[in-house]
Amino acid sequence: MSDVTPMPAQGNYTSTRQVGDVFRDVPLTREHLKCCLALFFVFAIEAWEMMIIVYTAPLIAQDFSLDALAVGHLIGAMFIGMLLGSLVWGKLAERIGRKGAVVWSLASYGVISLASAFAPDYASLYALRLLSGVAAVGMMVVTFAHYQELLPVRHRGALTVYLASGWPIGMLLALGATVWLMPYGWRTIIAVSSLGGLWAWVVARCVPESPYWLASAKRQPQARAVITRLSRGTVQVPEDCLLQVDQTTLGRQRELFSPALFRISALQILVNFTFSWGYWGLQTWLPTLLQQRGLSLPQSYGFIALSALCMIPGYMAASWLTHRYGRKYIIIGFISASVLAGYGFANAQSLEMLYLSNFALAFFSLGAWGVWGTWIAELYPTPLRTIGYGWAIFSQRVANILAPSLIGALVAYGASFNMTTTFINAFMLVTVLLALFIPETEGKALD
Numbered sequence: 430m431s432d433v434t435p436m437p438a439q440g441n442y443t444s445t446r447q448v449g450d451v452f453r454d455v456p457l458t459r460e461h462l463k464c465c466l467a468l469f470f471v472f473a474i475e476a477w478e479m480m481i482i483v484y485t486a487p488l489i490a491q492d493f494s495l496d497a498l499a500v501g502h503l504i505g506a507m508f509i510g511m512l513l514g515s516l517v518w519g520k521l522a523e524r525i526g527r528k529g530a531v532v533w534s535l536a537s538y539g540v541i542s543l544a545s546a547f548a549p550d551y552a553s554l555y556a557l558r559l560l561s562g563v564a565a566v567g568m569m570v571v572t573f574a575h576y577q578e579l580l581p582v583r584h585r586g587a588l589t590v591y592l593a594s595g596w597p598i599g600m601l602l603a604l605g606a607t608v609w610l611m612p613y614g615w616r617t618i619i620a621v622s623s624l625g626g627l628w629a630w631v632v633a634r635c636v637p638e639s640p641y642w643l644a645s646a647k648r649q650p651q652a653r654a655v656i657t658r659l660s661r662g663t664v665q666v667p668e669d670c671l672l673q674v675d676q677t678t679l680g681r682q683r684e685l686f687s688p689a690l691f692r693i694s695a696l697q698i699l700v701n702f703t704f705s706w707g708y709w710g711l712q713t714w715l716p717t718l719l720q721q722r723g724l725s726l727p728q729s730y731g732f733i734a735l736s737a738l739c740m741i742p743g744y745m746a747a748s749w750l751t752h753r754y755g756r757k758y759i760i761i762g763f764i765s766a767s768v769l770a771g772y773g774f775a776n777a778q779s780l781e782m783l784y785l786s787n788f789a790l791a792f793f794s795l796g797a798w799g800v801w802g803t804w805i806a807e808l809y810p811t812p813l814r815t816i817g818y819g820w821a822i823f824s825q826r827v828a829n830i831l832a833p834s835l836i837g838a839l840v841a842y843g844a845s846f847n848m849t850t851t852f853i854n855a856f857m858l859v860t861v862l863l864a865l866f867i868p869e870t871e872g873k874a875l876d
Contacts, residue, residue, distance in 0.1 A: 442671040448641050448811075449674075449874030451656060451666060455581045457588075458661045460637075465588060467628075467635045468576050469595045471531060474625035475568045476599025477606075478538065481622045482507060482558060484607040488615040493551045498838065506555045508829035510562020511569070515826060516682070518567035519819020523680045523812065526646070527575035527639045530815075532629045534567025539626015546620035570822050574806040574814045578639035579659060582874050586756070586803055590748035593799035597740035604734050641811045641875060644672040675810030675876035685809075685817055693808050693867070694817065698824040700863045704764070704801065705825035706832050707771075707856035708794055732784070739788040740795035747796030755871035756804040757864065763797035764861045770794075771854035794857070807870035814875075 482489075486500050495503070522530035541561040548554035576592050577585055603622065610618045637659070643652035653666040666672060678684045685694045743763075751759045770793060773786035809817040832853075 441669060443669045444667075445671040445673050446666070447674070447874065447876075448644050448652070448672050449582070449876060451640075451664065451672070452580070453582045453874060455656065455660045455664050457581055457584050458659065460659050460661065461580060461584075461588070464576065464579050464636050465592060467631050468531075468572050469592055469598075470628055471535065471568050471572050471632060472592060472595035473599035473602065474535070474628055475565060475572075476596045477603040477622055477625060478542065478561070478565050478599075479507065480600050480603040481607070481619060484603055485615040485618050488611070488618075489554070492615065493554075495551065499551070501838075503551070503555055503558065505830045506558040507562035507565070508826045510559040510564075511566035512562075512823055512826035512830060513559075514563035514566040515570055515819045515822040516816075517563075517819075518570040519816040519822075520680075520682070521567070522571045522574075522815035523642075526642050527571050527578065527815065528632065528636055529638075530567050530571045531575060531636075532633050534564060534571070535626050535629035535632065537564040537626075538568070539623050539629070540564075542626070543620060543623035546616045546623065566822060566826070570819045571815055573802050574818050575636075575639055577803070577806050578641040578811075578814075578875065579637070582872065584752075585807075585875075586800075586871055587748045587752040589803040590744055590751060590796075590799035593795075593802050594741055594744035596795065596798070597737040597744075600737040600740075601734060604737070640672070641674050641814075645674045645811050675812065678810055678812045680812035680816065682816060684813060685820060690809070690813075694820065696863055696867050697805055697808060697817070697821055700801070700860055700867070701805075701821045701824035702828045703856045703863065704798075704860040705828035707767075707853055707860060708798070709825075709829050709832050732787070735784070736787055736791040739791040743792035743794075743796035744799045746792075747799050751800045751803070751871065755869045756800055756807075757867065757869050759800050760797055760804065760864045761861055763793045763800070764857055764864070766793040767797060768854060768857045768861065771857060774854075804867070804870060807873070807875065808867070810876035 482504055486504060489495065489503065490500050493499075518530060518534065525533075538561055541557060541564050545554060545557035545561060548557055573589060573592070577589055580588055606621055607618055610621060637655045638651070640652040640655045640659075643649075643655065649672060650668075652672050653668070656664055656666055684690065747759055747763060767790055770786050770789035773782065774790055805821045806814050806818055
């Protein structure tokens with residue numbers, strides 16, 4: 430969290446420089462890798478928290494005698510909380526800083542999630558999971574933008590996709606905790622998962638505040654100090670140089686929908702909805718859908734674990750490719766490949782084909798998610814970056830709320846495996862078409 434440093438009088442500055450231009454000269458150092466490691470696990474914790482309720486859902490359903498619709502609503506509870514909190518955290522990160530927002534999000538999520546492990550009934554569990562979503566979504570809204578604002582321009586795309594690879598690690602941790610602690614019940618699993626909130630201490634100790642945000646908050650000495658720290662002393666901004674960021678916006682929600690930004694905002698919100706529906710509609714009901722194909726629950730967990738492992742090379746490939754060919758071509762190529770893999774998954778006639786098509790789906794869809802998470806924050810100037818990201822997460826959570834319940838209804842009313850997965854896959858195809866109209870950002874400095 431940030432210490433307030435008074436800004437010298439305006440007349441003391443003899444030159445100005447954009448923070449984004451300074452980061453063209455900043456080399457990649459150990460400080461960046463330390464920040465990457467700390468924020469990588471923030472993203473892994475976020476994934477763990479989001480997936481743990483999915484993996485423990487069968488145990489909770491058995492304990493509370495829930496049907497498929499009730500389970501769908503419980504899975505959606507955290508997403509409702511995230512929807513409610515997403516726009517708040519985006520604005521809060523503009524007020525208190527990126528680092529402060531991440532720390533508070535982590536710490537508050539840990540406390541509320543721990544309380545949910547002691548919920549006596551379905552209603553209280555639902556309410557606490559909803560509140561944990563309000564707290565945890567701050568990590569997702571702020572982490573990508575925060576990390577990008579610490580990185581050299583030429584390494585920003587590739588390294589931000591690496592950060593996104595914390596997602597499958599979080600999935601594997603959640604799955605491993607579920608399998609390992611299953612004999613002790615779902616309450617123990619969720620209690621252990623809540624310990625991720627302690628990572629807030631690591632972020633507070635190891636990750637600096639964003640120089641972009643510090644400059645926008647008129648904390649010039651601190652902004653210069655962070656740049657010196659990140660560059661290991663190779664880039665020194667003189668005290669008489671005023672660091673600046675884009676000043677054409679004031680960080681208000683309505684500015685996202687001004688004539689200058691309306692098209693960008695509308696496109697990214699729609700892409701977040703269709704892409705999230707296509708991904709989460711499948712993932713939240715994957716154990717149940719796999720059981721329809723004859724896999725037992727333990728076999729389904731094994732299937733998901735192998736899929737998560739396939740996500741990691743997908744992220745690595747996407748990272749390498751987006752650095753060379755930009756965001757748009759890789760998003761379109763990877764999601765198109767996901768559509769084909771999804772079609773194969775829906776129409777698989779053998780267990781081998783089911784495995785192969787789902788692994789391809791994991792590789793390409795998660796690689797695309799890594800690039801997309803990078804692309805969103807680059808579309809906005811500093812005063813609107815986390816606010817724009819908040820709207821992105823808001824749109825994703827609308828899809829996350831609707832998809833589990835609707836897919837749950839399809840499952841409850843006997844829709845076939847083929848029909849359910851084909852319906853989910855159609856949203857991925859719409860995502861490809863929308864992405865065609867979003868501008869390229871690779872190699873451009875942040876405003």
